[in-house]
Amino acid sequence: MIKDFAKHLFPRAVLQRDLTFSYTFCLGGLAFTCFLLLLASGGLLLFYYQPTPAAAFPSILLLESSVWGGAYLRSLHRLSSHFFLVLIMAHTLRVVLTGAYQRPRELNWVTGCALMMLAVFEGYTGYLLPMDQLALWATQTGMELVSIMPLGERLRAVLVPDGVGEPMSLLRFYVLHILIVPGAILLLSSLHFYRIRKNKGVLPYL
């Protein structure tokens, strides 16, 4: 079944010219690969992380000091999150420069923008989880920025019902980071890929 699915990801016939690497630089695919890496490494990190203010930082120290491959997995997760964002930005730039946002691909442009924002939000929620000084103050800054937006106070009250880095807000950031936002990214990127196939893949854009 997996093989059949993979077979149908691509049309039966493509022009060789359209598969030229410099056409797309595979940026979207690389970003998705990063996402898969993030899912795998994050899934393993779940076995050790404890989402309470008192235990979060010690749990990371334990992971780094006495778990085989723990430090490696954590830096893999962090590094691929950086690459994820960079690749998405580069992909956006490529789409703008090749004019791929035009008819008939408007829907994919919109879902792509939504995916980009979700990716940034995913990174932001993940930033608080280690509960070190950097995490705390970066999140504090973000929340101050949110509260000057229109309706920002409402949003802030939902994201951070108590102070930044207190039990309830840490738990909310955790749930957003491991469940809600990745789920949304997965759903939206499925739609994104479906539309690529529907719009005849990487055929000439203009």
Add this chain to the structure above:
Amino acid sequence: MADTHQSRRNFIGTLISLAAGGWLLGKFLTPKVRRKKTLLTVAKSELPLEGALVYREARVALLRQGEDVYALNLVCTHLGCTVNVTATGLVCPCHGSRFDRHGNVLEGPADRPLERYEVEAGGEGYRVLV
């Protein structure tokens, strides 16, 4: 159902990668939780109220001030000589560092306080844990 035919080479390859993956995962999921070892056990009655017991071999001193019982590692934080416990404080014979009874530095060249060991009071005695 899809074609179930599978070459022997594929099957063995899958088997090996599954076993290797499982082994790595098992290694990741069993953290080395270090159990604290008991360095020495001292009967409660042996430790005077405002006194200290010095174990030069183990390089540890058990000190007591009223209810507060704590253990100091006697390895000097400067270059690792064994410090002497005197009535007023702790003095390093090698380079003259001086520490107070809590292990804080009074005089250099040492720049960090003496390391403390955890002391567990249980039943009959005190146990110094490393």
